Amino acid sequence: MNLNKVFATVQEASRELLSLSDQEINRILLAVADAALAKSDFILAENKKDLERMDPKDPKYDRLKLTAERLQGIAADTRNVATLPSPLGRILKDSTHPKGMRIKKVSVPFGVIGIIYEARPNVSFDVFSLCLKSGNACILKGGSDADYSNRAIISVIHEVLERFNVNPHIVELLPADREATAELLNARGYVDLLIPRGSSNLINFVRQNATIPVIETGAGICHTFFDRYGDVKKGAAIINNAKTRRVSVCNALDCVLIDGDRLSDLPALCRPLxxxxxxxxxxxxxxxxxxGSYPDELLKEATEEDFGTEFLDYKMSVKTVQSIREAIAHIQKYGSKHSECIVTEDESRAEWFCRDVDAACIYVNVPTSFTDGAQFGLGAEIGISTQKLHARGPMALEELTTYKWIIEGEGQVRE
Incomplete structure (x- = not known):
């Protein structure tokens, strides 16, 4: 396959998107949501082929798995995106030049967005819905672990697009091989923005090898600091929810930091685990x-590698600190700038933590499990940005736009 031809085709299709109204886009999204459910047997059968090739004990297995219930959630997220206001054509700034020209800053699509992701077939639906709503074409590069699932999903989307007489090349799925990854990383002139979703190894590889702009997302090494003024009941619930709600996602808890003055409360904090x-x-x-208070078979002595690890499993580390400064320093050293939490009843210490911790999302007495575009009212998300350029935290519609300047005049010339 000549991928440059594929890239050029997607780029051409992206220009056709500019003529679609928001109402037309919403109708397509609702039809895709309906099709996801109507074709659920087909999608789940293809997903089963992927699951049969993976060890159920693999942390990625839960991310790979689709169920009827999860497809219901995906369809609901897609419908939700259709209800959101269009991010396009917003006037971000409007002024008049001394010579009388009107100068406007207006939101517009990027054009073509490339997504590289691992065993997460739900991403195929999420990316398509957000890219379509924001006027972008998308090129998807899924992992081989989810190839049957992804191809089934894209075939369902293509059927809907053809029914609406919309160019199906506004979304393309590349082959699930390394050669396709290499070509996408270097698709200068065709792809405007690249977003990797997956492990820190994947993200680092993309950042180090891409020749087109990249937004880093995904890797989450998340901490919860139980402060000396923390409430044990709140802390136990927060730690348990952040760790066990869904271990395979990037907002799951990896490390508990506990003030040395409150070590005696640690058994109570860990009791639900x-x-x-x-x-x-x-x-x-x-x-x-x-x-003696925690099951022997579940209690291990930590090594240096256990701090700064994104476990993606029913595992976590515990570190004793002697001050809030030490807790913040530990997060600075081992965190990934994703989501961090403090459990405290002291408002000034909460403010200190929020001010000094460098992360996209900071929580006070709330578990990191809430880092999610839908939870933030953004609809489905395309990822959690852990960088500071352009977008930070959950990325949804607004983050998939850039802007252009439009200057309107009546023949003025510059002296």
Missing amino acids: PQSHVVIYADPYAYNVLK
């Missing part, structure tokens, strides 16, 4: 406190 068979890698202080 054995129900989910959470393995704890504890530093010496925490290990001594937990020994």
Whole structure:
């Protein structure tokens, strides 16, 4: 396959998107949501082929798995995107030049957005819905683990687009091989923006090898700091939810930091975790406190590698700190600038934590599991940006637009 021809075809199709009204786009999105459910047997059968090739113990298995219930959620997210206001054509700035010209800053699509992702077939639906709503064509490069699922999903979307007489090349799925990845990373002149979604290894690889602009998303090494003024009941619920709600996602808890003055409360904070068979890698202080109160088979002594690890599993580390400064320093060293939490009843310390911790999302007495575009009222998300350029945190419609300047006059000339 000559991928440059594919890229050029998608780029040409992206220009056709500019003529679609928001009402037409919404009708297509609703039809895609309906088709996802109507074709659920087909999609789930193809997904099963992928699942049969993966060890159920693999942390990626949960991300790969589609169910009737998850397809219902995907369809609901797609319908929700259709209800959101269009991010296009917004006048971001409007002024009049001394010579009388009107100068406007107006939101517009990027054009073509490339997405590289691993075993997450839901991303195929999410990316398409957000890109269509924001006027962008998209080129998808999924992993081989989810290739049957992704191809089924894109075939369903293409059927809908053809029914609406819309160029189906506004969304293309590349082959699931490394050669396609290499070509996409270097598709200068065809792809305007590249967004990797997946492990830190994938993100680092894309950042280091791409010759087109990249927004880093995905890798989440998330901490919860239980402050000396924290409430145990709140802390236990927050830690349990952040760790066990869904371990394979980037907002899941990886490390609990506990103030040394509150070490005696650590068993109570961890009490719900054995129900989910959470393995704890504890530093010496925490290990001594937990020994005898936490199941022996689930309690391990921590090594340096256990801090700064995105577990994506029923595992977490515990680190004892002697001050809020030490907690912040630990997060600075080991965090990924994704989502961080403090449990405290002291308002000034909460403000200190929010001010000094460098991350896209900071939580006070709320679990990091809420880092999600839908939870933030953005509809489905395309990823969580952990960088500071252009977008930060959950990326949805507004983050998939750029802008252009439009200057209107009546023949004025510059002296």
